[in-house]
């Protein structure tokens with residue numbers, strides 16, 4: 001299996017190179033050259049596998065020998081050993097509503113599913129093939145702590161993690177800034193998540209800088225993130241359907257950077273019986289407007305009660321355009337040029353029909369989010385995190401739906417308090433964080449300043 005750029009300006013590369021490269025050298029995103037279809041028999045067999053064994057089988061199709069099978073198995077087993085639930089990502093019944101709990105990892109958010117694996121994969125590849133990696137990432141709260149946890153203290157790796165100052169929850173901030181390992185560097189950027197993400201892309205697009213400092217990516221621009229996230233869609237389908245190929249399910253997915261729901265889209269393309277993928281957004285509804293009108297138009301970023309989704313520029317949308325346009329990079333480039341020039345891009349009626357063949361989209365306001373948390377708690381005692389509540393409000397009424405629970409509610413207790421007048425109890429990974437010492441630097445949202453900081457920091461170690 002080879003990987004190509006969505007913008008077509010690169011020769012195909014293998015899995016290991018794609019993982020270490022992060023962003024393609026032409027500024028595009030790396031995608032597999034084809035999506036393998038799986039047979040009904042394979043799906044039936046997969047449906048009874050434990051999570052780790054399913055991960056091995058699914059990933060093998062895309063890793064394609066770049067990591068020998070015993071090593072891949074070992075990486076997977078070690079990555080999910082830190083999860084608190086034996087099923088890793090269980091599907092639970094909440095008063096008739098199916099919830100796919102993705103928050104049993106060490107930082108209590110769905111990012112752990114991919115980032116504990118990616119941290120171990122980076123360490124494995126660097127140890128095997130030599131070299132060092134300086135990770136540069138942007139976070140609206142959850143990617144940061146999961147990535148930091150995944151690589152803290154690991155030899156050959158440093159991490160520079162940018163979060164928008166004052167726009168992540170207090171616990172999320174502490175989860176990152178209380179990690180004092182010498183290879184962890186937290187930066188609070190004066191601006192929004194989009195500013196932080198733009199800075200990261202600017203650094204990756206400065207190819208001499210990228211190569212001099214061996215930059216690595218932990219955001220969902222890294223293909224391995226998407227790959228690891230594909231596993232739980234198949235696992236959840238298997239749990240609910242018992243492997244019956246006639247038993248289709250839909251997924252409601254709280255969406256910001258389009259990474260999570262894009263993983264679901266790929267799984268659907270592989271032949272897993274998925275009826276609808278519901279894109280659930282908060283007031284930052286650029287993706288919902290796209291599905292409903294065919295126009296992807298940038299606006300301003302609003303702060304909401306589901307802050308991890310306060311995003312305008314959904315980085316994986318480019319990967320989706322590539323597949324929507326049947327792998328024609330010139331069409332992707334043409335639309336991205338329009339987006340740069342006019343702050344909007346549009347797809348034609350036939351493409352929009354294809355979008356709607358796979359996706360529904362619903363935007364959920366803060367009052368609706370609070371009402372959903374309140375209502376679910378009232379009927380079941382179960383507390384939804386505000387992002388999960390957006391997904392439940394958007395898709396929970398469908399009979400075939402599985403709602404993705406993307407974070408533990410205690411990460412967002414200000415919103416939980418507003419909804420139900422009490423906090424969600426802190427699970428073990430979140431206890432005691434507010435008493436720990438912290439380290440974090442504040443910087444302007446400026447690429448030159450960030451580069452200088454990385455240069456100085458790396459020169460001093």
Ligand SMILES: Cc1ncc(COP(=O)(O)O)c(C=O)c1O
Nearest residue numbers: 142255256257258259260308406
């Ligand atoms: C809790 C939570 N829910 C949902 C999302 C949105 O996921 P994605 O950016 O992959 O669409 C995020 C951030 O990515 C998140 O942290």
Ligand SMILES: N[C@@H](CCOP(=O)(O)O)C(=O)O
Nearest residue numbers: 139140141142143219220308
């Ligand atoms: N919501 C995310 C934003 C970054 O998204 P990613 O999936 O591209 O890493 C976060 O929690 O940081």
